[in-house]
Amino acid sequence: MNSAKVWTISEADGRRLKTVSYELPARGRVLADKLGTRLASVVIGDKIDHYDLQELIYRGVDEVYVAEHPQLDGFIVENYSNVLLDLIKTFSPEIIIAGATTAGRTLMPHVAVRLQTGLTADCTELDIEVETGNLLQTRPAIGGNILATIKTPQHRPQMATVRPKSTKPLSRDVTRKGKIKKLNFKSDWIDGRVKKSGFRKIEDTGAGIQEADVVIAGGRGLKKAENFVLLRELAKVFGGVIGVTRDVVDRGWVPYPYQVGLSGKTVTPRLYLAVGISGAIQHLAGMKTAGVIVAVNTDPDAPIFKVADFGIIGDLFTVIPALTERLKKGSGEK
Amino acid sequence: MNIVILIKQVPETSNVKMDEETGTMVREGVESIINPLDLYAVETGITLKEKYGGRVTVITMGPVSAEKALREALAMGCDHGILISGKEFAGSDTFATAYVLAQAVKEINNYDLILAGERATDGDTGQVGPGVAAFLNLPLATYASNIVSINSNAVTVERLTEEGYETLELPLPALLTVVKEISFPRLPTLRGKQRARTVEIPHWTADRLKLDKEKIGLKGSPTRVVKIEHPQVLRQGEMYRVTDEESLSQALNELERFLQSKDLFVGGKNL
Numbered sequence: 001m002n003s004a005k006v007w008t009i010s011e012a013d014g015r016r017l018k019t020v021s022y023e024l025p026a027r028g029r030v031l032a033d034k035l036g037t038r039l040a041s042v043v044i045g046d047k048i049d050h051y052d053l054q055e056l057i058y059r060g061v062d063e064v065y066v067a068e069h070p071q072l073d074g075f076i077v078e079n080y081s082n083v084l085l086d087l088i089k090t091f092s093p094e095i096i097i098a099g100a101t102t103a104g105r106t107l108m109p110h111v112a113v114r115l116q117t118g119l120t121a122d123c124t125e126l127d128i129e130v131e132t133g134n135l136l137q138t139r140p141a142i143g144g145n146i147l148a149t150i151k152t153p154q155h156r157p158q159m160a161t162v163r164p165k166s167t168k169p170l171s172r173d174v175t176r177k178g179k180i181k182k183l184n185f186k187s188d189w190i191d192g193r194v195k196k197s198g199f200r201k202i203e204d205t206g207a208g209i210q211e212a213d214v215v216i217a218g219g220r221g222l223k224k225a226e227n228f229v230l231l232r233e234l235a236k237v238f239g240g241v242i243g244v245t246r247d248v249v250d251r252g253w254v255p256y257p258y259q260v261g262l263s264g265k266t267v268t269p270r271l272y273l274a275v276g277i278s279g280a281i282q283h284l285a286g287m288k289t290a291g292v293i294v295a296v297n298t299d300p301d302a303p304i305f306k307v308a309d310f311g312i313i314g315d316l317f318t319v320i321p322a323l324t325e326r327l328k329k330g331s332g333e334k
Numbered sequence: 335m336n337i338v339i340l341i342k343q344v345p346e347t348s349n350v351k352m353d354e355e356t357g358t359m360v361r362e363g364v365e366s367i368i369n370p371l372d373l374y375a376v377e378t379g380i381t382l383k384e385k386y387g388g389r390v391t392v393i394t395m396g397p398v399s400a401e402k403a404l405r406e407a408l409a410m411g412c413d414h415g416i417l418i419s420g421k422e423f424a425g426s427d428t429f430a431t432a433y434v435l436a437q438a439v440k441e442i443n444n445y446d447l448i449l450a451g452e453r454a455t456d457g458d459t460g461q462v463g464p465g466v467a468a469f470l471n472l473p474l475a476t477y478a479s480n481i482v483s484i485n486s487n488a489v490t491v492e493r494l495t496e497e498g499y500e501t502l503e504l505p506l507p508a509l510l511t512v513v514k515e516i517s518f519p520r521l522p523t524l525r526g527k528q529r530a531r532t533v534e535i536p537h538w539t540a541d542r543l544k545l546d547k548e549k550i551g552l553k554g555s556p557t558r559v560v561k562i563e564h565p566q567v568l569r570q571g572e573m574y575r576v577t578d579e580e581s582l583s584q585a586l587n588e589l590e591r592f593l594q595s596k597d598l599f600v601g602g603k604n605l
Contacts, residue, residue, distance in 0.1 A: 194473045271340035312585050
């Protein structure tokens with residue numbers, strides 16, 4: 001039997017797979033079915049939870065390639081690039097998709113250069129061109145003002161990263177069968193030059209802002225650092241995280257990892273609630289692809305209302321505490 | 335400590351046009367600036383030079399007008415600027431661009447550290463920095479947010495990921511792509527501007543760099559833009575004005591209904 005021609009790159013955090021690992025097969029399944037091939041997922045790490053590997057199969061994967069070793073515990077681009085290059089040379093996939101995460105956006109360009117092939121970053125849509133079987137990769141560029149569709153016609157594999165949260169995992173099908181292949185470790189996978197010597201978790205956030213379903217974002221309208229507690233409270237009710245504008249970071253109210261926009265992160269949560277944010281074009285570039293946008297601002301002419309699905313013109317210091325209170329009550333009833 | 339900084343000139347605003355035929359950017363008539371995210375790399379390079387000595391060379395590939403971006407970096411305190419320019423480079427994708435920049439770095443030869451911004455605000459890929467590291471087989475740290483320590487053999491950096499900050503030790507020479515947190519870019523001084531005006535900026539061509547012509551420009555780019563669309567981003571939102579208790583209550587009722595209709599908040603259960 002021929003090997004799977006469409007691959008996803010799973011990501012681990014310790015022994016567990018990250019959510020993006022289950023989202024990618026939803027993308028890959030469509031492509032594999034259109035090409036009439038099977039879907040594989042590559043997992044690199046150490047002692048990955050077996051139930052998580054099995055979960056990949058329940059979520060649409062046919063074959064799971066697992067490279068495990070204590071020296072592969074934690075992302076080091078040189079090592080992961082060696083593993084992936086070795087696998088690609090052995091099995092010759094046509095298409096590889098990874099999350100547009102800090103790891104994916106580091107690993108994929110590294111591997112693409114070594115294979116002398118093309119890579120498209122941060123795709124929002126992937127499809128197969130019927131006549132040629134080529135991968136059609138659509139991505140926003142220039143701050144989301146254009147959508148470009150890109151092909152890699154002559155080079156293989158065709159590589160793309162896709163935004164986390166831009167796809168939901170397929171529904172869980174426990175009748176699906178697939179193979180988990182544990183790969184024999186090769187010492188030459190390990191580059192050995194770069195060493196990881198520490199890790200400091202970002203406090204007060206369970207997940208990265210790019211992986212959050214709900215982002216409650218604040219701008220200059222919050223007036224001072226202490227007031228962000230209002231947004232944190234509301235974020236807690238939603239199980240979401242806070243985000244901020246560049247202005248807020250420049251004033252030192254909230255640190256940079258929370259910045260959304262052209263010089264910060266691009267986020268695609270299901271709900272983006274913009275509070276006291278006027279909506280400068282640089283900020284909109286980072287959030288206008290969110291599923292639903294709700295804005296609260298005192299200025300009815302604020303540009304943020306032009307991209308909002310729901311707007312409240314009013315004082316955030318009145319609206320936000322009342323909203324939090326109401327939603328909290330709602331959760332008490334159930 | 336000899337440092338090479340890779341920068342890109344980008345359009346000032348998001349108001350740029352694309353050539354619908356070739357899918358490449360029309361740069362004429364748009365004010366251009368140094369990619370804002372590259373300024374953090376420039377600042378980091380200059381700060382390191384001030385502490386440890388050495389020289390800072392800033393490189394860009396682009397049209398002749400990109401010389402302006404190099405002069406801005408020189409005005410901030412970089413020592414040398416090199417412009418890689420020529421029509422044979424037109425249409426280069428991230429692979430071809432990384433190849434050219436890597437060859438230019440090889441030509442400079444004597445370097446300890448290469449710095450680049452996390453990504454450019456126009457193309458928004460972040461692929462060129464890691465690509466250059468792969469071409470040169472240099473140790474790579476992306477999203478560097480802090481240089482913890484550096485000596486002539488190694489650099490220790492913090493790297494910002496989704497979960498937090500990891501500490502990486504890299505032997506030199508190495509390549510770092512940096513995020514905003516790493517530095518506060520300085521403004522050019524008057525003296526810096528005066529010096530920048532007079533510094534000679536060599537223009538390197540494909541021939542000067544002995545490049546494989548098959549690997550540069552549109553011909554050398556594995557990817558092809560096949561379609562450009564201008565998405566409609568405006569949404570037709572419902573709007574409510576809150577002026578008193580009653581209008582507040584009404585707006586929140588509507589919001590709650592709206593969120594429920596989008597499956598975003600059902601009976602208090604979050605997603």
